[in-house]
Amino acid sequence: MTATATSDRVTVFHMFGEVFAYTTQSESPLTIGEVGIVGVLDPSTSPRLMWRLAEAHCRERDQTGDHARWILNQATRARVVGSGRLDDLRQSEWKFSPDKGYRFGHLYSNHETLRTGFLEVAGLDLAPLIECARAQRHHG
Template sequence: MASGGALTGSSRVTVYVMSGVVFGYATHHRDERRLGDIAVVGPLTPGVGWGRLWQMARRCGRPTAEETELAQWVLTQATRAFVCGSGRIAHFNERGWRLEPGGKRVRFDSTYANRDHLWTGNMTVDGLTPDQISERHTFYPT
């Protein structure tokens, strides 16, 4: 649901770290069936904007990758944290979250990792401590 231009929801949330930045990965539903057809991913670390996620995708992905392929890279990293626990800090079966307006939305040509869309932007997740969302030391520059 939109709240002052922001998207808010309550769903499964995975909090994970990648290249020193903490991100949130949630699902959003377009209707009452609650299929989680939209992946919502954004940085939780204070001072890190959503553009950093796309920079990471550009640096780690194929040099000639187009926007949809970069979005698939972003969703793959979030899915890896959810499924495998790679870099996972926390996982909640139901938690409130907020995606600020002004991010980037990509619609996949066909369902990818069980999602039809990827929406990215600056994100907050209810109940996280400053320690959970603080930037970590990394050997990999972003």
């Protein structure tokens, strides 16, 4: 299932030489953005990369919920403090193809659910963003 939407804000960021985007979506009439969406932007990159990075940078004993929190932390860190932020787009139209999700069971960074997958942002020129991300690649 592919979802198309327009968000008030899409944050584009990089980590470990890859480009990602973070936005929110609501599934209730409250429209509070309770679903955090983090997606890879480069179609040649597997959406599972985020989960592999989380596994590599979390403790060995950590479980899926810890990995989901790590992914959401990277996205909100890019949005709030600008760590790795490449662009902050307003009123952007996007398409999302989900790959994996996690329901927290409580609010975490104001989200009940994290969804990861492939995110395509209309009109976004990926080439310079990918080049910038790869030039600033850091391995942990």
